[in-house]
Amino acid sequence: MSNSWWEIQVFCDAALEETAIWRFDNFGCRGASSQNQGSSCVVSGYLPQQQVQLLDLSAFALLLKQDALCMKLPAPIVQWRIIDEEDWSSSWKTYWKPQEIGDRFLINPAWLPIPNSDRIVMQLEPGVAFGTGDHATTQLCLEALEMRLGTDPGEVTIADVGCGSGILSVGALLMGAKKAYAVDTDPLAVKATKENIELNHIDPSRLIVDQGSVAELIQLIDQPVDGLVCNILAEVIIELIPQWTPLIKPTSWGILSGILLEQAKPVADTLEANGWIVAALWKRGDWCCLNIRRS
Numbered sequence: 001m002s003n004s005w006w007e008i009q010v011f012c013d014a015a016l017e018e019t020a021i022w023r024f025d026n027f028g029c030r031g032a033s034s035q036n037q038g039s040s041c042v043v044s045g046y047l048p049q050q051q052v053q054l055l056d057l058s059a060f061a062l063l064l065k066q067d068a069l070c071m072k073l074p075a076p077i078v079q080w081r082i083i084d085e086e087d088w089s090s091s092w093k094t095y096w097k098p099q100e101i102g103d104r105f106l107i108n109p110a111w112l113p114i115p116n117s118d119r120i121v122m123q124l125e126p127g128v129a130f131g132t133g134d135h136a137t138t139q140l141c142l143e144a145l146e147m148r149l150g151t152d153p154g155e156v157t158i159a160d161v162g163c164g165s166g167i168l169s170v171g172a173l174l175m176g177a178k179k180a181y182a183v184d185t186d187p188l189a190v191k192a193t194k195e196n197i198e199l200n201h202i203d204p205s206r207l208i209v210d211q212g213s214v215a216e217l218i219q220l221i222d223q224p225v226d227g228l229v230c231n232i233l234a235e236v237i238i239e240l241i242p243q244w245t246p247l248i249k250p251t252s253w254g255i256l257s258g259i260l261l262e263q264a265k266p267v268a269d270t271l272e273a274n275g276w277i278v279a280a281l282w283k284r285g286d287w288c289c290l291n292i293r294r295s
Contacts, residue, residue, distance in 0.1 A: 004049040004084060005048055005082070005083055005084075006047050006051075006052065006080050006083075006084050007051055008029070008046075008057065008060070008079075008080045009042055009043070009044050009076075009078070009079050009080070010042070010043040010044075010064060010077070010078050011058055011069070011079075012040065012041060012043065012064070012074075012077075013041075014039055014286065015073055015260065015286040016064070016067065016068055016071065016073055017034055017135065018137070018260075019067050019071070019233075020043040020067075021034065021043060023063060024043070024045035025186075027047070027052075028047055029047045030047055030048070030188070031046045031188075032044065032045040032046070034134065034135065035134070036134065038249075039216065039285075044057065049082055051082050057080050058076070060068075061076075061078035062280070064076050066117070069153075076148070083243050092109060096134070097109070097111050098112065098115060099133055099134065099141065100119065101133055101138075102142055102146045103141040103146060104146055105120050105133075105146070105171060106121045107122050107133035107144055108122065108123055108124065109124065109125075110120050110123050110124060110199050113286070122167070122170060122171060123196070123200050124165060124170075124196055125192065125195050125196060125199060125270060127204060132167075133167060136285050137231050137259075137287050137289065138167060138231060139284065140257050140282050140287065140288070140289035141289060142167070142171050143282070144255040144282065144291055145171055146175070146282045147291075148159060148227060148253060149172065149175045149176060153172075153176040153178075154178075155178045155226075156178055156179070156226045156227060157177065157178055157179045157221075157225045157226050158172045158177050158179070158180040158225060159180070159182075159217055159221065159229070159247050160172075160180055160182040160230075161183060161214060161229070162184055162185075162213075162232040162236070163182035163183060163184045163186060163193050163209065164187060164189050164192070164193075166182055166192065166193030166207070166229065167207060168195075168229045169182045169207055170196050170202065172227075173200075173206055178206070179207070179208075179226075180207040181207075181208045181209075181217060181225065182208070182210075182211060182217050183210055183212045183214075183217045184211065184212075185208070185212065185213055186211075187211050188226040193209045197209075208220050210241060213240070214243040214244065215243075217247060218247060220262065221247065224248050224249045225247055225248065226251070226252055227252060227255070228244065228247060228248060228252065228253075229254070229256075230255070230256050230257075230258075231258045232258045233258050234258060234259040234260065234263035235263075236258075237256055237258065237259065237266055237267055241270045241271060242270075242274050244274070245274070245275075248294065250294055251293075252293070252294055253291070253294075254290075254291075254292040255289065255291055255292075256257065256289065256290045256292060257287065257289040257290070259287065259288050259289070259290050260287060260288070262285070264281060264288050264290065267290065271290070275295050276293070276294060276295060277292060277294070277295045278291070280293050
């Protein structure tokens with residue numbers, strides 16, 4: 001008999017999407033996905049039925065409603081149902097289609113045929129990690145990488161902090177970066193990144209991935225990197241910024257997202273206090289991407 005899973009769906013304002021994903025992660029969900037619908041979105045998470053009780057689900061819904069209240073957003077609608085094991089891992093795939101991002105990328109779900117395109121086609125299997133290219137923050141980061149790497153990336157090396165599915169690292173390498181080092185605290189993200197290395201026929205020696213955070217990343221690199229990408233929550237970025245010094249050169253640059261517009265100032269203040277300058281701020285909806293360099 002197959003195991004049963006909770007499918008939890010959060011219908012919310014798009015500005016609450018990243019917080020909902022973070023809540024799902026903390027709640028112990030084995031996978032999450034989101035689908036944008038104009039200014040709103042549906043965020044879905046999955047976890048084994050025996051892992052939580054109805055009271056836990058009610059408490060989870062209350063936390064999200066409190067989050068929305070603090071952010072002055074409409075209260076989300078949270079609902080849940082039990083589904084069979086064979087349904088949970090593929091139910092969200094129905095909604096994910098090939099997507100053009102920026103001027104050069106085409107993100108293609110791994111279970112679909114590779115399309116004919118003049119763009120750089122990135123095959124992606126997110127597994128149960130986050131990062132499909134659908135979210136504004138990921139799109140902003142990929143577009144910023146296009147700008148940074150241009151037509152001649154040379155010998156650029158990249159550090160990817162909180163790599164998720166590895167979409168940014170893989171994208172940088174497909175654009176011609178020499179090497180990338182990626183870390184994530186979630187072992188499922190590390191697994192997904194390794195799968196996407198193989199899917200895109202990338203030499204594994206060009207993308208070194210491991211479980212952990214900045215401390216582990218420092219151990220992975222053999223010399224400071226040229227660029228740093230980080231697409232996670234603003235609160236976490238603020239905590240990590242002081243730890244980045246051993247990773248970078250005086251000429252290094254960075255691309256940071258997962259930041260709401262209202263959170264940009266505290267992030268920028270922390271960057272400035274640690275020897276960085278915000279060279280540009282790009283925004284999409286309520287989200288922004290900071291392009292930074294050493295001062």
